[in-house]
Amino acid sequence: MKPTGLIRDEGLLGAIRIVRNGLKKENRTQFKKMFSFFNTSGKDLQYIAVCSRKND
Structure with a gap:
């Protein structure tokens, strides 16, 4: 994450x-x-998928 x-x-x-x-x-x-995760593990990742839901 640069x-x-x-x-x-x-x-x-x-x-x-x-x-x-x-x-x-x-x-x-x-x-x-x-930020810390992507800076330490980012080289090993090919892609990421994010799924989130907003609570009402």
């Missing part, structure tokens, strides 16, 4: 939005875990 890759994949405004949301207090812990 800034250049994030910008390439999401565009500049999308990357800014992702980082801004990731650094919100309620998201920061999970964002840091994801």
Whole structure:
């Protein structure tokens, strides 16, 4: 999860939005875990699939 890759994949405004949301207090812990995981294991991954559901 490098800034250049994030910008390439999401565009500049999308990357800014992702980082801004990731650094919100309620998201920061999970964002840091994801950042750490992708930086240590990213070379071994071919792709990822993400599925999420918003609770009402």
